[in-house]
Amino acid sequence: MNETRELIIIGGGPAGYTAALYAARANLSPLVIEGFAWGGQLMITSDVENYPGYADGILGPQMMQDFRRQSERFGAEFVTDDVTKVDFSEHPFRVSVGDTDYFSESVVVATGASARQLGLETERTLQGKGVSYCAVCDAAFFREKEVVVVGGGDSAMEEAIFLTKFANKVTLLHRRDEFRASQIMLDRAHANEKIEFVTPTVVDEVLAQDGQTAGVRIRDLNSEEIREIPAQGLFVAIGHDPNTKLFLDQLDHDKAGYLLTKPGSTETNVEGVFAAGDVVDHTYRQAVTAAGSGAMAALDAERWLAAREGHAATALAAPREG
Numbered sequence: 041m042n043e044t045r046e047l048i049i050i051g052g053g054p055a056g057y058t059a060a061l062y063a064a065r066a067n068l069s070p071l072v073i074e075g076f077a078w079g080g081q082l083m084i085t086s087d088v089e090n091y092p093g094y095a096d097g098i099l100g101p102q103m104m105q106d107f108r109r110q111s112e113r114f115g116a117e118f119v120t121d122d123v124t125k126v127d128f129s130e131h132p133f134r135v136s137v138g139d140t141d142y143f144s145e146s147v148v149v150a151t152g153a154s155a156r157q158l159g160l161e162t163e164r165t166l167q168g169k170g171v172s173y174c175a176v177c178d179a180a181f182f183r184e185k186e187v188v189v190v191g192g193g194d195s196a197m198e199e200a201i202f203l204t205k206f207a208n209k210v211t212l213l214h215r216r217d218e219f220r221a222s223q224i225m226l227d228r229a230h231a232n233e234k235i236e237f238v239t240p241t242v243v244d245e246v247l248a249q250d251g252q253t254a255g256v257r258i259r260d261l262n263s264e265e266i267r268e269i270p271a272q273g274l275f276v277a278i279g280h281d282p283n284t285k286l287f288l289d290q291l292d293h294d295k296a297g298y299l300l301t302k303p304g305s306t307e308t309n310v311e312g313v314f315a316a317g318d319v320v321d322h323t324y325r326q327a328v329t330a331a332g333s334g335a336m337a338a339l340d341a342e343r344w345l346a347a348r349e350g351h352a353a354t355a356l357a358a359p360r361e362g
């Protein structure tokens with residue numbers, strides 16, 4: 041494993057596979073350490089209708105297989121395991137998977153973010169069957185239906201308001217009577233007559249009928265009263281966490297742990313280490329934007345490697361002094 045690669049990509053979602061596609065087509069022979077559960081958030085999504093090129097829509101897991109296969113076609117290689125340690129303090133960089141060390145001239149970090157989950161077993165089994173973590177992606181499937189949104193931040197307000205374009209009724213559940221959301225978003229949600237606020241409540245169970253979400257069992261935290269709300273959709277909007285634990289001591293990041301890149305670039309504070317996709321983006325969080333930034337990271341890495349090689353060649357050609 042002592043061979044030094046030109047590029048290692050950490051992460052197997054839209055950003056990682058697109059970076060791999062661009063890098064493979066640039067003859068960088070990228071190694072993608074894609075994670076044991078490769079595919080990222082798309083693996084818990086059913087139909088994807090907003091990815092350009094798939095005119096008839098596509099299932100999230102199928103789309104990720106297509107992404108992967110396309111980069112493989114040009115020579116990307118994969119390790120289907122989780123990175124356990126990185127060392128960016130020395131060059132070449134070291135990326136470890138358990139006891140195995142991989143060395144690389146450059147690295148693209150594309151480990152994504154994870155939507156926070158309520159942690160209910162019924163929530164997990166109904167993912168993609170009415171339980172969603174992205175209203176922009178899935179709202180259109182709930183035309184003239186009733187849905188529930190959980191959360192008290194700006195995301196929950198934004199998702200609830202967006203869902204009213206499609207659903208007949210949106211019930212917003214939050215565990216406190218106070219909200220983290222900004223006043224303007226809260227006012228907008230309150231002013232929307234399709235949205236009903238039910239607080240302080242928690243979801244105890246997601247209810248199913250014929251394998252699809254049919255409602256939620258909720259508990260009032262003041263009275264402990266339990267009741268059921270019929271709903272064909274449950275949108276969990278309780279925030280996201282970037283998957284950056286491995287990098288926090290080596291790469292600059294914001295308070296929430298999202299990696300910081302130089303303005304107009306995907307390069308991090310460590311030269312030769314680039315970051316792309318949801319690991320840097322808490323605003324857009326779309327497959328198409330992640331893919332776009334994956335392409336940018338591969339182009340940045342390619343240019344950085346070429347400039348470095350140029351320097352190395354110049355150094356070799358230059359007469360030695362002294």
Ligand code: NAP
Nearest residue numbers: 157158191192193194195196198215216220277278279280
């Ligand atoms: P957030 O501000 O962290 O809010 C998360 C919400 O989920 C909180 O109300 C929290 O309740 C609740 N929550 C967390 N864990 C929970 C659990 N296990 N069960 C039930 N409820 C739970 O996250 P966000 O709304 O995704 O926003 C993230 C950032 O993006 C914020 O800075 C936000 O302003 C920004 N953002 C801005 C916009 C916009 O301006 N248009 C849109 C979206 C997001 P507690 O309050 O009780 O902790």
